[in-house]
Amino acid sequence: MHLNYSFFTLGLFNIRLTIIEYSEANIIFATAKSFNVPQNITLSIKESWKEASSTGTNRFKLVVGSVLIFTIIGLLPYFFKHIEKRNGVVLHDWVLAQIPPHNVSVAIFIFIWGMGLLILYRAIYKPQIYILYVWALIVVTLVRLITISFVVLNPPIGLIPLADPLTGVFYGQAIITKDLFFSGHIATLTLMYLCLEKRTDKILGLISIIIVACLLLVQHIHYTIDIVASPFITYGCFRLVKSLLF
Numbered sequence: 295m296h297l298n299y300s301f302f303t304l305g306l307f308n309i310r311l312t313i314i315e316y317s318e319a320n321i322i323f324a325t326a327k328s329f330n331v332p333q334n335i336t337l338s339i340k341e342s343w344k345e346a347s348s349t350g351t352n353r354f355k356l357v358v359g360s361v362l363i364f365t366i367i368g369l370l371p372y373f374f375k376h377i378e379k380r381n382g383v384v385l386h387d388w389v390l391a392q393i394p395p396h397n398v399s400v401a402i403f404i405f406i407w408g409m410g411l412l413i414l415y416r417a418i419y420k421p422q423i424y425i426l427y428v429w430a431l432i433v434v435t436l437v438r439l440i441t442i443s444f445v446v447l448n449p450p451i452g453l454i455p456l457a458d459p460l461t462g463v464f465y466g467q468a469i470i471t472k473d474l475f476f477s478g479h480i481a482t483l484t485l486m487y488l489c490l491e492k493r494t495d496k497i498l499g500l501i502s503i504i505i506v507a508c509l510l511l512v513q514h515i516h517y518t519i520d521i522v523a524s525p526f527i528t529y530g531c532f533r534l535v536k537s538l539l540f
Contacts (some may be wrong), residue, residue, distance in 0.1 A: 325423050363432055406482060
């Protein structure tokens with residue numbers, strides 16, 4: 295399996311957007327104006343990001359959260375290189391045994407990156423979405439690193455490695471197959487579902503979770519337990535972040 299780098303790269307894209315918005319709001323406003331974007335829209339974006347960084351607490355969440363996730367992302371390749379050297383257990387998965395493996399990488403990443411673009415768009419207009427997503431992503435990532443460390447598994451029988459050219463730009467073409475419990479793909483989509491606010495967005499998020507869960511099984515990327523457990527663990531991390539920071 296190509297490492298679940300979409301899980302982290304989506305956060306990286308959002309972080310880059312935040313840094314631009316936070317430090318270069320006037321430049322963005324001027325650029326949008328030169329392309330004849332309606333002034334009320336550009337003002338709304340500019341004011342939203344100014345308000346998001348108007349207090350010490352908000353600035354702390356914005357800056358520290360971004361620095362932490364950048365640091366974690368930078369260390370991930372070393373962690374995953376380490377776990378690939380381990381020999382784990384192959385689970386007997388009745389569900390996977392009933393499904394002939396097929397390569398559905400393109401469909402998986404269409405749904406993941408489509409939802410990533412949606413939450414990115416929403417975060418441009420509402421920075422609180424970005425801040426919540428980043429801090430929840432930090433906690434989910436750390437918990438996932440812990441579970442992967444202690445739940446030592448070999449990849450499912452019949453696994454077909456994922457191929458995602460977009461994440462390959464950032465992390466190269468490393469093939470990682472043992473980042474199994476719990477699923478980072480489903481965690482990513484679950485976080486997006488939880489952070490998005492509009493009803494239609496949440497419906498799209500829920501549909502994406504269900505479809506990608508099925509596709510991951512079709513490609514034998516994860517065991518069933520990896521996928522089933524992921525939304526519950528992610529929700530627990532999300533609620534913890536909400537109670538402590540928001």
